[in-house]
Amino acid sequence: MPMKSLLLAAATLAALATPAHAIDCRKASTAIEHGICDSQSLKAADAALGQAYGQILKAADGDAEVHAMLVASQKRWLAARDEAFADPKDEHWGDENPWRGKLLNAIRSRTEDLGKKSAADPKQFDLVARALQQRQFTARFTGGAFAGFATGCEFLPGSRESWADSYGCFGTRSYQNNNRVCSVSEDWATYAVYETRTVADVVDGKPKTVATCSVGGNGDDSACPDADDTSDSGARWNLQPKAGEAGASAAPPALAKIDAEAGGAEDDQPWLRACLTDTGYPAADPTSDGSRK
Template sequence: MKPGIPAARLLCLAGLFTLSAPAWAIDCKKASSAVEKLICSDRNTVSADAELNRAYNAVLKQAPGGDIRAMLVDSQKRWVAARGRALDTLIGTPDALPDEKSAGEILRELIRNRTAELKETGKGASLPAIIGRAISQQKFQSQFTGGAHAGYWTSCDVLPRDYRNYACFAIRHYQNNDRVCTVDESWASGRVYTNRYVANIVDGKPKVVASCSFSSEDEACSDTEGKAKWNWKPEQPDYVYSAKPLPKIDGEIHDSDDFEWARACLADAAYPPAQ
């Protein structure tokens, strides 16, 4: 995999950020799309959709600030869009259906899984996990200056083959003064791939000075015991950074594992260390 953002991914992400349809429960009297009609064709699915709406509204009421509330609204719109894409595929291409499941059964499972995600709380926590992660992100970022290049570039989808799992992956840019440290995470062929980039702001734009990469089976980027394998001459130094401001938080992204590395990268102008 090459660093940078593929054109198809850019188009997909652009669509996510421009979604404006409200993410409320389906009104079956006004159902028009194939997905809406599928929901309304089964009372168990209608009931599941109503429970999802209640869970979503309950989470919104617990948002401790406008930024987190806006993040929750955007994340639910994103999920509705991903659900629609997946069901359009299954309705339009019956051969894509897993042998043991109908499109309606998969839809109910997606809705119930999403409801469980919104209701999830961490051990000993009073707030939903999606809010807790956003608060943790805000707390971590408050240690640094931030900047125009900081933020989350997130892509979410219902994963194919079984179409039961909804997952989000993100490029995370952390900035402190003229240093930008990036974690670029993606999923392909059942494996998570991660690239890290260290960049300095030159003439107002990040310029990559070092990179490394790893997958679930290759810890080449590990900073333990001096084993990190940094490339000081990246093959593609003109890594693509967003030209528009990015969201500063995303509670659907599990990024606490970034924090130790990002802190070291942002605080030390000489990072990564010479090898």
């Protein structure tokens, strides 16, 4: 997603401080709100969603940062829902107009996501557990102005002929340790997810990209080395990235410091630990993923 869109979304969410519970049908004003209130199944699903949201917020009582993350997450989902399902008569729904069925699936899926428990700790909600895991990982490093999450979410089609089949979040996760910034950017295109890894050094107060690589064939960038998969003999870091390369160099200030939907729980990897703690990485060995450090 374009960084401009991510920043606009972040600014919008920052302005919305109150939690988002179920629709009050007495105050319904938009087409989607009226559509939900006119359907018993949609109204019941929306009420269940509001209940699930209230439960996960209660679980975050006492942790203001996690609570704020959950509020922002739900506001973001509602904004994406309102955009994707704004008009029941939109041509995207086709002749059979599956608007109500897809919206029902979207609401139920969100309810399930909010209520899902962590596999590692069945007593904890998954979104909360992932946020705490993010915090634990970032606490190992100094942090800084360029550390944080820039995330955008939207409803995605499952095929060229479809519309709004699933909800997905993508963006950039940036970690900082002193003057080193290491980032993982994910984007969705042509029904696949692409990942770009970026290494940058903060010079004169600005991050300067010094190396990039990609996972999933993203553009013309070098394929990232992987100790578990040595089949690509050409996999290595690109030590001469193009000017303006996406990633850490584009990271704005005031990023969210935790965002469970941005991913990142899986970022505790050898390459990232090496990137953040070894100022010579990856120039000393551009074919290394950090596992030999």
